[in-house]
Amino acid sequence: MLAPNYKAADFLAAMQALLPRGRVWPRDPDSVQTKTLSGLTPCYERQTARANYLLVDAFPSTTYELLPEWEETLGLPDPCAGPAPSLAQRRAQVIARFTAVGGASIPQIVAFAASLGYAISITQFVPARVGQLRAGQADNGVAWAFAWQINAPANTIVRARAGSSVAGDPLASWGNSVLECEIRAVMPAHTVPIFSYGGGATVAGSVLTSDGTMVITSDGTPVVTAS
Structure with missing residues (x-):
């Protein structure tokens, strides 16, 4: 039931009804x-x-004037959002932080990414072992036991929507910088995130350093960047 939206005429009638005769x-x-x-x-x-x-x-998903208060309560904004995030992106981060229940399991992290607006899946790996490795399989080293490959679209597009965007917001923005920043913040401390974009990319190789993050491009090329 919606809250009553009384007009000036309604208040005038109510006040006149209270007057003496x-x-x-x-x-x-x-x-x-x-x-x-x-x-x-x-x-x-x-x-x-x-x-x-x-x-x-007052609700995070529809807030506008109280958005700064929500952000302050939840430790936002932070560098993950970039220098000038849109209203929709700011709301998405508020919702993600507010609804996150914590935990380090894959389903919880996938759900956390979904609340940010990213549809992802996570692939885990195991080191190669004698008696288990077959011809054609990756000769993974021991460090691969701690690798989590985050499979995401090449670019997640956030489009402006009537009623939820404001003047100054771009008609569309795309990128995965928020996803990478937020995922790194909630990933288990012992894991190394690998971001695979575009779908169909696979991890190949046997070396994964503990002080770097490997990013898999859409053509399957691994690029190691400093964490």
């Missing part, structure tokens, strides 16, 4: 008394509209 208390629209009350009722209409809007603005 008699010739000195006219309800005529042209009377001085009615005009005086009509000058007061618009402020009550504005207060009602603001109170109703607070019910919408």
Whole structure:
């Protein structure tokens, strides 16, 4: 049930209904008394509209004026959002931080990424072992036991939407910098994240250093970057 949205005319009728009866208390629209009350009722209409809007603005997914307070409460904004994030991106980070239940399991991290607006999957690896390795399989070293490959689209596009974007927001923005920053912040400390973009990319090789992060490009080329 929606909150009642009373107008100035409703407040005028309510105030006149509370007045005493008699010739000195006219309800005529042209009377001085009615005009005086009509000058007061618009402020009550504005207060009602603001109170109703607070019910919408108080929720993270629809907040606008209270967004800075949500961000301050949740430790945002942070460098993950970039220098000038859009309203939709800021809301997505607030929702992700607010709804995250913690934990280091793959389903929880996938759900966390989904709340940010990214559809991902995670692939794990095992070191090559004598008696288990077959011809054609990757000769993975021991460090691969701690590698988690985050499979994501080549670019996640965030489009402006009527009613949720504001003036100054780009019509569309794309990239995965927020995903990488947020995932690195919540990944288990012993794991090494590998970001595979574009789908179909596979990890090949047997060396994964503990002080670097390997990024797999859409053509399957591994690029090691400093963490």
